Structure formats: C-alpha cells, structure tokens
Amino acid sequence: ARLLHLKPIFARIEKWTMTKTKFEAMEILNKYDIPCGPILSMKEIAEEPALRATGTIVEVDHPVRGKYLTVGNPIKMSDSATEVTRSPLLGEHTDEVLAQLGYSADEIAELRTERVI
Known part of the structure; x- marks a missing residue:
C-alpha cells in the first residue's frame, strides 16, 4: 500500500528535512527511535575527531604527495592493532x-x- 504513495511520502520527508540541518533532523528522529544518521561531507569526515580517535580515518605521510587522510583498518581487535601505511x-x-x-x-x-x- 505504501508503494503507491512513495513519491509523495519522499517529497514530504524532503520538504521537512530541508528545514533542518542534518544534525537537527537526527536529534529529532532519535527521540522517536527512528534510525537515522548524518551523511558527512568529506570536510566533516576529515575534521571529525572521533573518527581519528578510533582509527577510522588516519593520516599517512607520503614521500611524494605529503600527508593525506585515508581510511583506517575497519576491523578492530583489542589484541591485534594494525598500522595503516602508505602504498x-x-x-x-x-x-x-x-x-x-x-x-x-x-x-x-x-x-x-x-x-x-
């Protein structure tokens, strides 16, 4: 039954989300246990301290291109730390x-x- 109304539903959701920042929308939806999360821009990802603290984003030094950000090891085990190095x-x-x-x-x-x- 929802399929017939999909476009109007999405239009209404889009209209509502356009009045909020992604973080405001997430805060409101989380109050009602609606699963959601922000889609971060590359700039936001690079500046997010929690991603660096967990090793999700790491800085690598390269002899030609200099320092750059890359994805860390997605598998994290307490007794098996890994170091992400340049190619x-x-x-x-x-x-x-x-x-x-x-x-x-x-x-x-x-x-x-x-x-x-």
Missing part, C-alpha cells in the same frame, strides 16, 4: 623482491643498466 612508490621494492628471488646485486645492477627494470 609503495613504483619500483620502490624492486631490488628487494629480485634479491628474494635469488638475483645478486650485480645481476640487479646489470638489469638496471640494460633498462630491463
């Missing part, structure tokens, strides 16, 4: 990987000279 630069670990595969330092240098890597 590697292109080729940053090439020598290390090749050495693990058995290439000698001279062979890696030769590959660089020949522009293979």
Whole structure:
C-alpha cells in the first residue's frame, strides 16, 4: 500500500528535512527511535575527531604527495592493532623482491643498466 504513495511520502520527508540541518533532523528522529544518521561531507569526515580517535580515518605521510587522510583498518581487535601505511612508490621494492628471488646485486645492477627494470 505504501508503494503507491512513495513519491509523495519522499517529497514530504524532503520538504521537512530541508528545514533542518542534518544534525537537527537526527536529534529529532532519535527521540522517536527512528534510525537515522548524518551523511558527512568529506570536510566533516576529515575534521571529525572521533573518527581519528578510533582509527577510522588516519593520516599517512607520503614521500611524494605529503600527508593525506585515508581510511583506517575497519576491523578492530583489542589484541591485534594494525598500522595503516602508505602504498609503495613504483619500483620502490624492486631490488628487494629480485634479491628474494635469488638475483645478486650485480645481476640487479646489470638489469638496471640494460633498462630491463
């Protein structure tokens, strides 16, 4: 029965929410146990201290782009803390990987000279 009236219902909800901030609407709806939550802008997410305190948003230092915000590990376990780090630069670990595969330092240098890597 609600489906036939969906557009008018949404229009009425939209009309009401346009008179409130997202936080005012949330406060009013929470009083009546209506599940709701604000949709935060990127600026609000970046400035929300609770998200940083819980590790939901973390600041990472990158050698090229500088400091930036990214999503932290969404899985939080009391005995298994994780550290969110930057992604590697292109080729940053090439020598290390090749050495693990058995290439000698001279062979890696030769590959660089020949522009293979």
